[in-house]
Amino acid sequence: MIRVSGAVKAYGATRVVDGVDLELAPGGVTSIIGPNGAGKSTLLSCVARLLELDGGTVTVDGLDVHRTPGDVLARRLSVLRQDNHLTARLTVRDLVGFGRYPWSKGRPTPDDERHVVEALAFLELEAFADRYLDELSGGQRQRAFVAMVLCQGTDYVLLDEPLNNLDLRHAVAMMRLLRRAADELGRTVVVVLHDVNVAAAYSDVVVAMRDGVVVHQGPPSQLMRTDVLRDVYDLELTVHHLDGRPVAVPVL
Template identity: 55%
Template sequence: MTEAGAGEGSAPGIVLRGVEKAYAGRHVLGPIDLTLERGGVTALIGPNGAGKSTMLTIIGRLLEADSGRVEVGGLDVRTAKSKDLARVVSILKQENHFMARLTVRQLVTFGRFPHSAGRLTETDQRAIHAAIAFLDLAGLEERFIDELSGGQRQRAFVAMVLAQDTDFVLLDEPLTGLDMRHAVSMMGQVRAAADALGKTVVLVIHDVNFAAAYADRIVALAEGRVVASGTPDEIITSEVLERVFETPVDVVERDGRRVAIYYRP
Protein backbone atom coordinates (compact mmCIF):
# COMPACT_ATOMS: atom_id res chain seq x y z
CA MET A 1 0.00 0.00 0.00
CA THR A 2 1.27 3.46 -0.85
CA GLU A 3 2.16 5.42 2.24
CA ALA A 4 0.65 8.88 2.68
CA GLY A 5 3.35 11.27 1.56
CA ALA A 6 4.92 8.90 -0.96
CA GLY A 7 4.84 9.02 -4.71
CA GLU A 8 6.33 12.37 -5.74
CA GLY A 9 6.80 12.50 -9.49
CA SER A 10 9.05 14.70 -11.58
CA ALA A 11 6.27 17.30 -11.92
CA PRO A 12 4.79 18.74 -8.71
CA GLY A 13 1.43 17.36 -7.67
CA ILE A 14 -0.57 18.14 -4.52
CA VAL A 15 1.33 18.17 -1.23
CA LEU A 16 -0.13 18.56 2.26
CA ARG A 17 2.17 18.79 5.27
CA GLY A 18 0.89 19.08 8.83
CA VAL A 19 -2.50 20.42 7.69
CA GLU A 20 -5.06 20.88 10.47
CA LYS A 21 -8.46 22.54 10.83
CA ALA A 22 -10.89 23.12 13.69
CA TYR A 23 -14.33 24.72 13.86
CA ALA A 24 -15.43 26.44 17.08
CA GLY A 25 -12.78 24.56 18.98
CA ARG A 26 -13.77 21.18 17.49
CA HIS A 27 -10.91 19.47 15.67
CA VAL A 28 -12.18 18.24 12.26
CA LEU A 29 -9.05 17.60 10.21
CA GLY A 30 -5.47 16.57 10.66
CA PRO A 31 -2.72 16.52 10.99
CA ILE A 32 -2.64 15.50 7.32
CA ASP A 33 0.61 14.55 5.58
CA LEU A 34 -0.17 13.46 2.05
CA THR A 35 1.23 13.67 -1.47
CA LEU A 36 -0.95 13.11 -4.52
CA GLU A 37 1.08 12.69 -7.66
CA ARG A 38 0.15 14.52 -10.82
CA GLY A 39 -2.23 12.84 -13.26
CA GLY A 40 -5.21 10.50 -13.09
CA VAL A 41 -8.17 10.42 -10.73
CA THR A 42 -7.94 10.37 -6.94
CA ALA A 43 -11.07 9.60 -4.91
CA LEU A 44 -11.47 10.73 -1.31
CA ILE A 45 -13.75 8.36 0.59
CA GLY A 46 -14.89 8.04 4.18
CA PRO A 47 -17.91 8.41 6.44
CA ASN A 48 -19.78 11.67 6.95
CA GLY A 49 -17.69 14.08 9.00
CA ALA A 50 -14.42 12.40 8.05
CA GLY A 51 -12.93 15.67 6.75
CA LYS A 52 -13.05 14.92 3.02
CA SER A 53 -14.73 18.13 1.87
CA THR A 54 -12.77 20.18 4.38
CA MET A 55 -9.50 18.86 2.97
CA LEU A 56 -10.61 19.45 -0.61
CA THR A 57 -11.70 23.03 0.04
CA ILE A 58 -8.41 23.76 1.80
CA ILE A 59 -6.53 22.47 -1.25
CA GLY A 60 -8.66 24.79 -3.41
CA ARG A 61 -8.14 27.75 -1.03
CA LEU A 62 -11.84 28.19 -0.37
CA LEU A 63 -10.97 27.49 3.27
CA GLU A 64 -7.80 28.33 5.16
CA ALA A 65 -6.05 25.69 7.23
CA ASP A 66 -5.27 26.53 10.84
CA SER A 67 -1.77 25.16 10.40
CA GLY A 68 0.41 23.33 7.90
CA ARG A 69 1.29 23.86 4.26
CA VAL A 70 -0.48 22.98 1.02
CA GLU A 71 1.14 23.12 -2.41
CA VAL A 72 -0.59 22.53 -5.74
CA GLY A 73 1.55 22.28 -8.84
CA GLY A 74 4.44 23.86 -6.95
CA LEU A 75 2.39 26.85 -5.73
CA ASP A 76 1.95 27.52 -2.02
CA VAL A 77 -1.84 27.75 -1.66
CA ARG A 78 -1.63 30.17 1.27
CA THR A 79 0.69 32.72 -0.36
CA ALA A 80 0.14 32.39 -4.14
CA LYS A 81 -1.58 35.24 -5.94
CA SER A 82 -5.24 34.45 -6.60
CA LYS A 83 -4.84 34.88 -10.35
CA ASP A 84 -1.85 32.53 -10.46
CA LEU A 85 -3.58 29.88 -8.36
CA ALA A 86 -6.78 30.09 -10.42
CA ARG A 87 -4.80 29.18 -13.51
CA VAL A 88 -3.48 26.03 -11.82
CA VAL A 89 -6.39 24.65 -9.79
CA SER A 90 -10.19 24.83 -10.17
CA ILE A 91 -12.81 23.59 -7.75
CA LEU A 92 -16.49 22.68 -7.92
CA LYS A 93 -18.20 22.99 -4.56
CA GLN A 94 -20.90 20.58 -3.44
CA GLU A 95 -23.54 23.32 -3.44
CA ASN A 96 -23.61 25.96 -6.15
CA HIS A 97 -26.12 28.78 -6.04
CA PHE A 98 -26.30 31.44 -8.73
CA MET A 99 -28.79 34.21 -8.06
CA ALA A 100 -28.86 35.41 -11.67
CA ARG A 101 -30.78 33.44 -14.30
CA LEU A 102 -28.02 32.12 -16.55
CA THR A 103 -27.87 30.05 -19.69
CA VAL A 104 -25.51 27.10 -19.87
CA ARG A 105 -23.12 29.09 -22.04
CA GLN A 106 -23.15 32.06 -19.66
CA LEU A 107 -22.40 29.76 -16.73
CA VAL A 108 -19.52 28.06 -18.52
CA THR A 109 -18.13 31.49 -19.45
CA PHE A 110 -17.52 32.18 -15.74
CA GLY A 111 -14.77 29.54 -15.89
CA ARG A 112 -12.72 31.83 -18.12
CA PHE A 113 -12.70 34.79 -15.72
CA PRO A 114 -9.19 34.06 -14.31
CA HIS A 115 -7.88 34.32 -17.88
CA SER A 116 -10.09 37.02 -19.40
CA ALA A 117 -11.27 39.15 -16.45
CA GLY A 118 -14.54 39.42 -18.35
CA ARG A 119 -13.04 40.38 -21.72
CA LEU A 120 -13.33 37.22 -23.75
CA THR A 121 -10.73 36.53 -26.39
CA GLU A 122 -10.79 34.00 -29.21
CA THR A 123 -8.83 31.65 -26.96
CA ASP A 124 -11.51 31.98 -24.28
CA GLN A 125 -14.26 31.28 -26.80
CA ARG A 126 -12.49 28.12 -27.95
CA ALA A 127 -12.11 26.92 -24.36
CA ILE A 128 -15.80 27.56 -23.65
CA HIS A 129 -16.85 25.75 -26.81
CA ALA A 130 -14.55 22.82 -26.04
CA ALA A 131 -15.88 22.44 -22.47
CA ILE A 132 -19.50 22.55 -23.66
CA ALA A 133 -18.79 19.95 -26.33
CA PHE A 134 -16.82 17.73 -23.95
CA LEU A 135 -19.76 17.53 -21.53
CA ASP A 136 -22.25 16.92 -24.38
CA LEU A 137 -24.06 20.20 -23.77
CA ALA A 138 -23.95 21.66 -27.29
CA GLY A 139 -27.70 21.33 -27.75
CA LEU A 140 -28.40 22.94 -24.37
CA GLU A 141 -26.08 25.93 -24.28
CA GLU A 142 -28.90 28.49 -24.71
CA ARG A 143 -31.11 26.80 -22.11
CA PHE A 144 -31.38 28.37 -18.66
CA ILE A 145 -29.76 26.47 -15.80
CA ASP A 146 -33.02 26.31 -13.84
CA GLU A 147 -34.69 24.60 -16.81
CA LEU A 148 -32.27 21.67 -16.81
CA SER A 149 -32.53 18.28 -15.18
CA GLY A 150 -30.26 17.53 -12.24
CA GLY A 151 -27.84 15.58 -14.40
CA GLN A 152 -27.70 18.29 -17.08
CA ARG A 153 -27.18 20.99 -14.47
CA GLN A 154 -24.32 19.08 -12.86
CA ARG A 155 -22.66 18.62 -16.25
CA ALA A 156 -22.95 22.36 -16.86
CA PHE A 157 -21.14 23.14 -13.60
CA VAL A 158 -18.39 20.65 -14.44
CA ALA A 159 -18.10 22.26 -17.87
CA MET A 160 -17.58 25.62 -16.13
CA VAL A 161 -14.73 24.12 -14.12
CA LEU A 162 -13.15 22.50 -17.20
CA ALA A 163 -13.39 25.78 -19.13
CA GLN A 164 -11.05 27.25 -16.53
CA ASP A 165 -8.48 24.93 -18.12
CA THR A 166 -6.42 24.16 -15.04
CA ASP A 167 -4.10 21.19 -14.59
CA PHE A 168 -5.76 20.33 -11.26
CA VAL A 169 -9.53 19.87 -10.95
CA LEU A 170 -11.23 19.43 -7.56
CA LEU A 171 -14.81 18.11 -7.43
CA ASP A 172 -16.76 17.98 -4.17
CA GLU A 173 -19.37 15.21 -4.45
CA PRO A 174 -20.14 15.64 -8.16
CA LEU A 175 -22.64 12.75 -8.03
CA THR A 176 -24.95 14.43 -5.52
CA GLY A 177 -28.56 14.20 -6.69
CA LEU A 178 -27.76 12.05 -9.73
CA ASP A 179 -29.50 8.77 -10.47
CA MET A 180 -27.47 5.69 -11.40
CA ARG A 181 -27.43 6.36 -15.17
CA HIS A 182 -26.36 9.98 -14.77
CA ALA A 183 -23.82 9.06 -12.09
CA VAL A 184 -22.21 6.53 -14.44
CA SER A 185 -22.15 9.14 -17.21
CA MET A 186 -20.60 11.75 -14.92
CA MET A 187 -17.86 9.38 -13.72
CA GLY A 188 -17.10 8.45 -17.32
CA GLN A 189 -16.61 12.13 -18.11
CA VAL A 190 -14.44 12.60 -15.01
CA ARG A 191 -12.33 9.67 -16.18
CA ALA A 192 -12.12 11.16 -19.69
CA ALA A 193 -11.03 14.53 -18.28
CA ALA A 194 -8.02 12.78 -16.77
CA ASP A 195 -7.27 10.53 -19.74
CA ALA A 196 -8.13 12.70 -22.75
CA LEU A 197 -7.46 16.16 -21.33
CA GLY A 198 -4.56 15.28 -19.04
CA LYS A 199 -6.17 16.72 -15.90
CA THR A 200 -5.33 15.73 -12.35
CA VAL A 201 -8.76 15.14 -10.82
CA VAL A 202 -9.42 14.85 -7.09
CA LEU A 203 -13.01 14.19 -6.05
CA VAL A 204 -14.97 13.52 -2.88
CA ILE A 205 -17.28 10.57 -3.40
CA HIS A 206 -19.51 8.49 -1.13
CA ASP A 207 -19.95 5.40 -3.30
CA VAL A 208 -16.82 3.31 -2.84
CA ASN A 209 -17.72 1.15 -5.84
CA PHE A 210 -17.60 4.17 -8.15
CA ALA A 211 -14.23 4.99 -6.59
CA ALA A 212 -13.05 1.43 -7.24
CA ALA A 213 -14.24 1.47 -10.85
CA TYR A 214 -12.99 4.89 -11.97
CA ALA A 215 -10.16 6.08 -9.71
CA ASP A 216 -6.44 5.40 -9.97
CA ARG A 217 -5.88 6.18 -6.29
CA ILE A 218 -8.13 6.20 -3.26
CA VAL A 219 -7.52 8.10 -0.03
CA ALA A 220 -9.66 6.87 2.87
CA LEU A 221 -10.29 9.27 5.75
CA ALA A 222 -11.95 8.83 9.13
CA GLU A 223 -12.17 11.24 12.06
CA GLY A 224 -10.11 13.82 10.19
CA ARG A 225 -7.14 11.55 9.51
CA VAL A 226 -5.86 9.55 6.55
CA VAL A 227 -6.50 5.90 7.40
CA ALA A 228 -5.17 4.43 4.15
CA SER A 229 -3.98 5.59 0.74
CA GLY A 230 -3.31 3.46 -2.30
CA THR A 231 -4.68 1.81 -5.42
CA PRO A 232 -8.28 0.53 -5.57
CA ASP A 233 -7.02 -3.03 -5.08
CA GLU A 234 -5.22 -1.92 -1.92
CA ILE A 235 -8.09 0.08 -0.44
CA ILE A 236 -11.18 -1.89 -1.54
CA THR A 237 -10.71 -4.69 0.96
CA SER A 238 -12.92 -5.80 3.81
CA GLU A 239 -10.18 -4.99 6.32
CA VAL A 240 -9.66 -1.39 5.20
CA LEU A 241 -13.32 -0.54 4.55
CA GLU A 242 -14.51 -1.97 7.86
CA ARG A 243 -11.83 0.06 9.64
CA VAL A 244 -12.89 3.24 7.82
CA PHE A 245 -16.69 2.88 7.95
CA GLU A 246 -17.02 0.77 11.10
CA THR A 247 -19.53 -1.56 9.48
CA PRO A 248 -19.29 -5.08 8.02
CA VAL A 249 -18.25 -5.12 4.36
CA ASP A 250 -17.79 -8.02 1.96
CA VAL A 251 -15.57 -7.50 -1.07
CA VAL A 252 -16.03 -9.68 -4.14
CA GLU A 253 -14.48 -9.61 -7.62
CA ARG A 254 -16.48 -9.24 -10.81
CA ASP A 255 -14.83 -8.98 -14.23
CA GLY A 256 -11.52 -8.27 -12.54
CA ARG A 257 -12.89 -5.43 -10.41
CA ARG A 258 -13.47 -5.35 -6.69
CA VAL A 259 -17.00 -4.64 -5.50
CA ALA A 260 -17.92 -3.80 -1.92
CA ILE A 261 -21.16 -5.20 -0.51
CA TYR A 262 -22.56 -3.62 2.65
CA TYR A 263 -24.96 -5.47 4.88
CA ARG A 264 -26.49 -5.29 8.31
CA PRO A 265 -25.12 -7.93 10.68
Protein backbone atom coordinates (compact mmCIF):
# COMPACT_ATOMS: atom_id res chain seq x y z
CA MET A 1 0.00 0.00 0.00
CA ILE A 2 1.35 3.40 -1.01
CA ARG A 3 -0.18 6.13 1.14
CA VAL A 4 0.39 9.80 0.39
CA SER A 5 -1.04 12.28 2.85
CA GLY A 6 -0.95 16.04 2.58
CA ALA A 7 2.04 15.96 0.23
CA VAL A 8 3.34 19.41 -0.68
CA LYS A 9 6.30 20.18 -2.92
CA ALA A 10 7.07 23.78 -3.83
CA TYR A 11 9.67 25.39 -6.05
CA GLY A 12 9.91 28.95 -4.79
CA ALA A 13 6.37 30.29 -4.59
CA THR A 14 4.99 27.65 -6.96
CA ARG A 15 3.44 24.68 -5.23
CA VAL A 16 3.89 21.99 -7.86
CA VAL A 17 2.32 19.36 -5.62
CA ASP A 18 -0.26 21.10 -3.49
CA GLY A 19 -1.67 18.84 -0.81
CA VAL A 20 -2.08 15.42 -2.37
CA ASP A 21 -3.85 12.63 -0.48
CA LEU A 22 -3.68 9.31 -2.25
CA GLU A 23 -3.95 5.63 -1.46
CA LEU A 24 -2.79 3.03 -3.94
CA ALA A 25 -3.63 -0.56 -3.15
CA PRO A 26 -1.02 -3.24 -3.89
CA GLY A 27 -1.15 -5.01 -7.24
CA GLY A 28 -2.16 -4.00 -10.71
CA VAL A 29 -1.22 -1.09 -12.92
CA THR A 30 -1.97 2.45 -11.76
CA SER A 31 -1.55 5.33 -14.19
CA ILE A 32 -1.10 8.94 -13.22
CA ILE A 33 -2.31 11.28 -15.93
CA GLY A 34 -2.95 14.98 -16.29
CA PRO A 35 -1.97 18.01 -18.32
CA ASN A 36 1.60 19.30 -18.48
CA GLY A 37 2.67 20.87 -15.21
CA ALA A 38 0.03 19.04 -13.20
CA GLY A 39 2.74 17.72 -10.85
CA LYS A 40 2.60 14.06 -11.92
CA SER A 41 6.33 13.49 -12.23
CA THR A 42 7.06 15.57 -9.15
CA LEU A 43 4.62 13.49 -7.10
CA LEU A 44 6.17 10.27 -8.41
CA SER A 45 9.66 11.53 -7.52
CA CYS A 46 8.45 12.39 -4.01
CA VAL A 47 6.98 8.92 -3.57
CA ALA A 48 10.27 7.43 -4.79
CA ARG A 49 12.17 9.67 -2.28
CA LEU A 50 14.13 11.27 -5.11
CA LEU A 51 12.71 14.60 -3.98
CA GLU A 52 12.22 15.83 -0.43
CA LEU A 53 8.70 16.86 0.50
CA ASP A 54 7.96 20.33 1.81
CA GLY A 55 5.02 18.95 3.75
CA GLY A 56 3.06 15.76 4.33
CA THR A 57 4.25 12.17 4.30
CA VAL A 58 4.56 9.22 1.96
CA THR A 59 4.54 5.68 3.30
CA VAL A 60 5.08 2.42 1.45
CA ASP A 61 3.84 -0.61 3.36
CA GLY A 62 3.89 1.60 6.43
CA LEU A 63 7.48 2.77 5.93
CA ASP A 64 7.96 6.52 5.69
CA VAL A 65 10.00 6.78 2.50
CA HIS A 66 11.88 9.87 3.63
CA ARG A 67 12.93 8.39 6.98
CA THR A 68 13.50 4.73 6.20
CA PRO A 69 17.13 3.82 5.42
CA GLY A 70 17.76 3.88 1.69
CA ASP A 71 18.91 0.28 1.42
CA VAL A 72 15.80 -1.03 3.20
CA LEU A 73 13.53 0.87 0.85
CA ALA A 74 15.56 -0.21 -2.18
CA ARG A 75 14.28 -3.75 -1.63
CA ARG A 76 10.66 -2.63 -1.75
CA LEU A 77 10.48 0.24 -4.19
CA SER A 78 12.25 0.91 -7.46
CA VAL A 79 11.84 3.84 -9.80
CA LEU A 80 12.78 4.66 -13.36
CA ARG A 81 13.10 8.33 -14.20
CA GLN A 82 12.47 9.87 -17.60
CA ASP A 83 15.90 10.86 -18.80
CA ASN A 84 18.32 8.03 -18.33
CA HIS A 85 21.40 9.38 -19.97
CA LEU A 86 24.43 7.48 -18.78
CA THR A 87 27.94 8.70 -19.39
CA ALA A 88 29.22 5.33 -18.24
CA ARG A 89 29.65 2.70 -20.93
CA LEU A 90 27.97 -0.37 -19.48
CA THR A 91 26.71 -3.49 -21.16
CA VAL A 92 23.04 -4.38 -20.85
CA ARG A 93 23.99 -7.30 -18.61
CA ASP A 94 26.05 -5.03 -16.34
CA LEU A 95 23.22 -2.51 -16.11
CA VAL A 96 20.58 -5.10 -15.29
CA GLY A 97 23.00 -6.68 -12.82
CA PHE A 98 23.27 -3.40 -10.94
CA GLY A 99 19.53 -3.70 -10.34
CA ARG A 100 20.50 -6.43 -7.85
CA TYR A 101 22.73 -4.04 -5.91
CA PRO A 102 20.29 -3.64 -2.99
CA TRP A 103 20.50 -7.42 -2.46
CA SER A 104 24.02 -8.28 -3.56
CA LYS A 105 25.88 -5.14 -2.44
CA GLY A 106 28.28 -5.85 -5.26
CA ARG A 107 28.81 -9.54 -4.41
CA PRO A 108 26.30 -11.26 -6.70
CA THR A 109 25.16 -14.70 -5.59
CA PRO A 110 23.89 -17.37 -8.02
CA ASP A 111 20.41 -16.20 -7.01
CA ASP A 112 21.22 -12.69 -8.20
CA GLU A 113 22.59 -14.05 -11.46
CA ARG A 114 19.37 -15.99 -11.95
CA HIS A 115 17.34 -12.80 -11.48
CA VAL A 116 19.46 -11.08 -14.11
CA VAL A 117 18.97 -13.90 -16.61
CA GLU A 118 15.23 -13.90 -15.96
CA ALA A 119 14.92 -10.14 -16.31
CA LEU A 120 16.83 -10.24 -19.60
CA ALA A 121 14.51 -12.98 -20.81
CA PHE A 122 11.39 -11.15 -19.62
CA LEU A 123 12.33 -8.14 -21.72
CA GLU A 124 13.69 -10.25 -24.57
CA LEU A 125 17.10 -8.67 -24.26
CA GLU A 126 19.26 -11.81 -24.40
CA ALA A 127 20.48 -11.00 -27.89
CA PHE A 128 21.74 -7.61 -26.75
CA ALA A 129 22.97 -8.66 -23.31
CA ASP A 130 26.64 -8.09 -24.06
CA ARG A 131 26.19 -4.93 -26.13
CA TYR A 132 27.00 -1.53 -24.69
CA LEU A 133 24.03 0.74 -24.01
CA ASP A 134 25.31 3.37 -26.44
CA GLU A 135 25.13 0.77 -29.21
CA LEU A 136 21.39 0.23 -28.76
CA SER A 137 18.34 1.94 -30.21
CA GLY A 138 16.21 4.13 -27.95
CA GLY A 139 13.58 1.42 -27.54
CA GLN A 140 16.12 -1.26 -26.67
CA ARG A 141 17.85 1.03 -24.19
CA GLN A 142 14.54 1.84 -22.52
CA ARG A 143 13.84 -1.87 -22.20
CA ALA A 144 17.25 -2.37 -20.62
CA PHE A 145 16.45 0.22 -17.97
CA VAL A 146 13.05 -1.38 -17.32
CA ALA A 147 14.83 -4.73 -16.98
CA MET A 148 17.06 -3.12 -14.39
CA VAL A 149 14.18 -1.86 -12.23
CA LEU A 150 12.33 -5.18 -12.54
CA CYS A 151 15.50 -7.06 -11.65
CA GLN A 152 15.63 -5.06 -8.46
CA GLY A 153 12.86 -7.42 -7.33
CA THR A 154 10.77 -4.82 -5.54
CA ASP A 155 7.03 -5.09 -4.89
CA TYR A 156 6.52 -1.53 -6.12
CA VAL A 157 7.81 -0.35 -9.48
CA LEU A 158 7.44 3.31 -10.35
CA LEU A 159 8.01 4.59 -13.89
CA ASP A 160 8.01 8.18 -15.07
CA GLU A 161 6.75 8.48 -18.65
CA PRO A 162 8.36 5.27 -19.88
CA LEU A 163 6.80 5.79 -23.32
CA ASN A 164 8.74 8.97 -24.00
CA ASN A 165 10.69 8.73 -27.24
CA LEU A 166 9.13 5.40 -28.11
CA ASP A 167 7.28 4.88 -31.38
CA LEU A 168 3.81 3.37 -31.40
CA ARG A 169 5.01 -0.22 -31.70
CA HIS A 170 7.48 0.08 -28.85
CA ALA A 171 5.00 2.04 -26.74
CA VAL A 172 2.44 -0.74 -27.06
CA ALA A 173 5.07 -3.37 -26.31
CA MET A 174 6.14 -1.43 -23.21
CA MET A 175 2.58 -1.15 -21.89
CA ARG A 176 1.94 -4.87 -22.48
CA LEU A 177 5.13 -5.57 -20.61
CA LEU A 178 4.10 -3.46 -17.61
CA ARG A 179 0.74 -5.23 -17.69
CA ARG A 180 2.53 -8.59 -17.58
CA ALA A 181 4.82 -7.38 -14.79
CA ALA A 182 1.66 -6.73 -12.75
CA ASP A 183 -0.28 -9.83 -13.81
CA GLU A 184 2.43 -12.48 -14.02
CA LEU A 185 4.98 -11.20 -11.53
CA GLY A 186 2.54 -9.65 -9.07
CA ARG A 187 4.27 -6.28 -9.08
CA THR A 188 2.51 -3.07 -8.19
CA VAL A 189 3.21 -0.83 -11.18
CA VAL A 190 2.68 2.93 -10.92
CA VAL A 191 3.31 4.77 -14.15
CA VAL A 192 3.08 8.41 -15.20
CA LEU A 193 1.58 8.62 -18.69
CA HIS A 194 0.80 11.36 -21.15
CA ASP A 195 -1.82 9.67 -23.26
CA VAL A 196 -5.19 9.23 -21.59
CA ASN A 197 -6.21 6.51 -24.06
CA VAL A 198 -3.13 4.45 -23.32
CA ALA A 199 -3.77 4.89 -19.62
CA ALA A 200 -7.40 3.77 -20.03
CA ALA A 201 -6.44 0.74 -22.10
CA TYR A 202 -3.78 -0.74 -19.81
CA SER A 203 -4.53 0.42 -16.27
CA ASP A 204 -6.61 -0.92 -13.42
CA VAL A 205 -6.77 2.46 -11.73
CA VAL A 206 -6.22 5.92 -13.18
CA VAL A 207 -5.25 8.87 -11.02
CA ALA A 208 -5.84 12.24 -12.68
CA MET A 209 -3.97 15.31 -11.47
CA ARG A 210 -4.38 18.96 -12.24
CA ASP A 211 -2.63 21.99 -10.73
CA GLY A 212 -0.85 19.89 -8.13
CA VAL A 213 -3.89 18.08 -6.73
CA VAL A 214 -5.62 14.79 -7.46
CA VAL A 215 -8.93 15.53 -9.17
CA HIS A 216 -10.04 12.01 -9.95
CA GLN A 217 -9.20 8.45 -9.00
CA GLY A 218 -10.89 5.29 -10.18
CA PRO A 219 -11.09 2.62 -12.84
CA PRO A 220 -10.75 3.74 -16.47
CA SER A 221 -14.49 3.40 -17.08
CA GLN A 222 -15.16 6.18 -14.57
CA LEU A 223 -12.48 8.44 -16.01
CA MET A 224 -13.44 8.13 -19.65
CA ARG A 225 -16.42 10.48 -19.49
CA THR A 226 -16.68 13.88 -21.15
CA ASP A 227 -17.41 15.74 -17.90
CA VAL A 228 -14.53 14.10 -15.97
CA LEU A 229 -12.05 14.67 -18.78
CA ARG A 230 -13.16 18.29 -19.04
CA ASP A 231 -12.30 18.76 -15.37
CA VAL A 232 -8.87 17.24 -15.90
CA TYR A 233 -7.81 18.75 -19.20
CA ASP A 234 -10.09 21.79 -19.52
CA LEU A 235 -10.89 20.48 -22.96
CA GLU A 236 -13.95 19.07 -24.71
CA LEU A 237 -13.31 15.38 -25.42
CA THR A 238 -15.83 13.01 -26.91
CA VAL A 239 -15.59 9.42 -25.68
CA HIS A 240 -16.25 6.76 -28.31
CA HIS A 241 -16.39 3.06 -27.69
CA LEU A 242 -14.38 1.11 -30.22
CA ASP A 243 -14.33 -2.67 -29.86
CA GLY A 244 -15.73 -2.16 -26.39
CA ARG A 245 -12.88 0.12 -25.35
CA PRO A 246 -13.36 3.79 -24.47
CA VAL A 247 -11.36 6.20 -26.64
CA ALA A 248 -11.31 9.94 -25.98
CA VAL A 249 -11.14 12.14 -29.07
CA PRO A 250 -10.83 15.93 -28.94
CA VAL A 251 -13.66 17.88 -30.52
CA LEU A 252 -12.27 19.59 -33.60
